[in-house]
Amino acid sequence: GAGVSQSPSNKVTEKGKDVELRCDPISGHTALYWYRQRLGQGLEFLIYFQGNSAPDKSGLPSDRFSAERTGESVSTLTIQRTQQEDSAVYLCASRKGQNDGEQYFGPGTRLTVT
Amino acid sequence: SQQGEEDPQALSIQEGENATMNCSYKTSINNLQWYRQNSGRGLVHLILIRSNEREKHSGRLRVTLDTSKKSSSLLITASRAADTASYFCATETGANNLFFGTGTRLTVIP
Numbered sequence: 001g002a003g004v005s006q007s008p009s010n011k012v013t014e015k016g017k018d019v020e021l022r023c024d025p026i027s028g029h030t031a032l033y034w035y036r037q038r039l040g041q042g043l044e045f046l047i048y049f050q051g052n053s054a055p056d057k058s059g060l061p062s063d064r065f066s067a068e069r070t071g072e073s074v075s076t077l078t079i080q081r082t083q084q085e086d087s088a089v090y091l092c093a094s095r096k097g098q099n100d101g102e103q104y105f106g107p108g109t110r111l112t113v114t
Numbered sequence: 115s116q117q118g119e120e121d122p123q124a125l126s127i128q129e130g131e132n133a134t135m136n137c138s139y140k141t142s143i144n145n146l147q148w149y150r151q152n153s154g155r156g157l158v159h160l161i162l163i164r165s166n167e168r169e170k171h172s173g174r175l176r177v178t179l180d181t182s183k184k185s186s187s188l189l190i191t192a193s194r195a196a197d198t199a200s201y202f203c204a205t206e207t208g209a210n211n212l213f214f215g216t217g218t219r220l221t222v223i224p
Contacts, residue, residue, distance in 0.1 A: 035214075041216065043212075045211050091155075101147060105158070
């Protein structure tokens, strides 16, 4: 079946504008994660959704970042009033269940804030 | 921070040689996973080793875990040019989050 998809693949925006990134997880996967990866760095955890439970937002770097997920479907990550330091690749991953080790990653959205 | 740290940061070897990457972490874990990343985009899961396991194999990959030292190693045998990529370890605790290390950049020279 289809893997995790993300859109857009690339986004260039001006400083101060809002952006919305989309993630379509694998069908039936209850867990969904967002990560940020700056150039040459590891992955920073941002937020985790598990089914209909309250999301774990502990990794969101500021209140300019928010994410939503409706049920076990699409998720959107919104960055308001973007700053140049927000430039990074934003990766989404889904997992079948709460304790089912492997995460399946999407190709990421490369965000460039000018 | 629970983030793992890989060592070395970069590794360059000749095709056919073995490549060994190490990962150290700080807290108790449920499992440790290794991922591969090509060209700075999506990651691909390679292997998962649980905290009660000491060694695991998958094809040309061999992973060891030493929970007393809070460390893991990934061995790629008989490397190929196609193995060139960044390799990340990730630790999972009871919170169901994965905490990634900073990665090892492997270059296999044909």
